[in-house]
Amino acid sequence: MDDILASIFGRGALRATSWVGGLFQHGGMGGFNGFGFAPDLDLSVEIQITLQEAVLGGKRRVQLSHDSFEIKIPAGVREGEVLRAKGRGRRQGGMVGDVLLKVRVLEDNVYTQKGDDLYKSFDLPLKTALFGGRVQVETLYKEVALKIPPNTKNAQKFRLKELGVKNRKTGGVGDLYLLANVILPHTDTLSAPFKQTLQEQLP
Known part of the structure; x- marks a missing residue:
């Protein structure tokens, strides 16, 4: 190998190359910059x-x-x-x-990220969960008016398209999933007749 390199570059260049290689082996230097080994x-x-x-x-x-x-x-x-x-x-x-x-x-104490999608819980009054309606929900992008159908269950999931995380490779945007947290009223706030009716009517 030495003879081949010497025939191309000459003996002097071969000696110079060996010397630079010795610097690299004894370390502390980075990549080859054309004249020697550049520091990192x-x-x-x-x-x-x-x-x-x-x-x-x-x-x-x-x-x-x-x-x-x-x-x-x-x-x-x-x-x-x-x-x-x-x-x-x-x-x-x-x-x-x-x-x-x-x-x-x-x-984050509000949002959870899974891939391109985000998940967030939101409070939902029992009355709205039972009979339906609309609630205002904040997202990272904007406030939305979420339509709630009657008989919504606790932890029921609502999907808001393209309000998740941008995928920098594909250019697409994931979704936001809102999980209903149904808020039960404290029985002390209910009137006695209403509590009696609930006890009689609820299964």
């Missing part, structure tokens, strides 16, 4: 965002020890994805690396 100037950090930021996107200021900058969070970003801030890494000579931001989506 990238920085890997974790960024924590809310579920709302992950779904809707937005901007977030990142504060590092050596720099402060604003990064765009794309709508539909997922747990574990890596966002790249070009030119914000370490510097050495005329070279500069990037900052690689690994996304961690914080748990």
Whole structure:
């Protein structure tokens, strides 16, 4: 192999190549840059965002020890994805690396994400559950008037199309599923005749 390389590049080039290779083997250097092995100037950090930021996107200021900058969070970003801030890494000579931001989506106390879909519980008065009507429900995108049919059961599921999470690969948007949480009135708030009627009529 040495003879083949020497016939192409000459003995001097072969010695230079072996020397550079020795630097690489003894470590601490990064990829080959044409003249030698360039240092790894990238920085890997974790960024924590809310579920709302992950779904809707937005901007977030990142504060590092050596720099402060604003990064765009794309709508539909997922747990574990890596966002790249070009030119914000370490510097050495005329070279500069990037900052690689690994996304961690914080748990939300209202919404649960499953793939492209979101799930949320909403309170439903017993009267509306029994006889039907409409209730106003907040979503991440807008407030909606949800039609409730008579005899709605506890935990009954309602689907709102395309109010879930954007899939950045397909461009589609998942759905929002609303789960009814039927609120029972306290019996102390009911009149005595009505309680008597309930006791007689309820199975």
